[in-house]
Amino acid sequence: MTRCLDCGSERTGDQCPACGLTSAAAEVVFRKRLLVQMGIFLVGSLLFPTLSQVYPPLDIDAMLVFYGVVFFMALTLAIVLDRRARARKEIELLKHLFTGLIPIPFILSVALFLNGKLDSKKELTYHATTVEGRYLMRGLVRGTKRVFVYSWREGRKYERLAVDADDYDRFHTGDKVNVAVEPGALGIPWFYGVYRATGIKFSPPPPGAKWEAEKPQPQTGSPKPNSQ
Numbered sequence: 552m553t554r555c556l557d558c559g560s561e562r563t564g565d566q567c568p569a570c571g572l573t574s575a576a577a578e579v580v581f582r583k584r585l586l587v588q589m590g591i592f593l594v595g596s597l598l599f600p601t602l603s604q605v606y607p608p609l610d611i612d613a614m615l616v617f618y619g620v621v622f623f624m625a626l627t628l629a630i631v632l633d634r635r636a637r638a639r640k641e642i643e644l645l646k647h648l649f650t651g652l653i654p655i656p657f658i659l660s661v662a663l664f665l666n667g668k669l670d671s672k673k674e675l676t677y678h679a680t681t682v683e684g685r686y687l688m689r690g691l692v693r694g695t696k697r698v699f700v701y702s703w704r705e706g707r708k709y710e711r712l713a714v715d716a717d718d719y720d721r722f723h724t725g726d727k728v729n730v731a732v733e734p735g736a737l738g739i740p741w742f743y744g745v746y747r748a749t750g751i752k753f754s755p756p757p758p759g760a761k762w763e764a765e766k767p768q769p770q771t772g773s774p775k776p777n778s779q
């Protein structure tokens with residue numbers, strides 16, 4: 552082996568010229584640090600699914616997929632690093648990749664939280680649309696509840712709204728609804744609420760809200776309250 556497991560400097564003998572650790576001692580130090588780093592990463596990983604629900608972005612599912620990829624990459628890297636350290640093999644590149652992944656769940660969580668928290672609440676935009684379907688996945692804490700509506704955004708067919716249990720129960724396929732969206736302080740649009748369209752365009756009366764014209768819907772039949 553050429554590099555110290557602990558500090559990464561080139562070594563000629565068994566003892567590292569930079570940190571003074573023998574290769575056995577450096578292995579112990581490295582694997583202990585790996586465990587701590589993995590612990591920090593897991594804390595961030597618990598934070599993300601929770602914090603992302605507070606001000607759920609419209610694209611929450613895409614972000615959860617990205618987060619899942621990061622999670623399994625970090626997990627795999629940690630296992631590979633541990634094995635390579637035991638075998639006293641070169642780990643420098645993988646070590647840098649791993650430490651680069653650690654802050655990602657924290658950065659994502661904090662960004663999504665601030666994106667909603669710092670939003671002024673004055674730029675709520677209401678979009679008239681129709682419920683197309685629902686999705687429920689039971690989870691340990693809250694589960695995943697989505698109401699699908701026809702999208703008002705360019706190039707998209709549906710929006711997957713991260714609703715709470717009440718909204719999940721109250722809306723069904725075919726319901727006419729108004730979806731309130733905040734632009735987000737960091738430019739990530741997030742889902743503020745969904746309201747039943749009452750025929751009167753404003754429900755509830757949104758002070759200073761701007762309306763966008765309803766996009767033509769593929770089906771405009773009468774609401775079917777109990778179909779899913």
Ligand SMILES: [Zn+2]
Nearest residue numbers: 555558567570
């Ligand atoms: Zn060293």
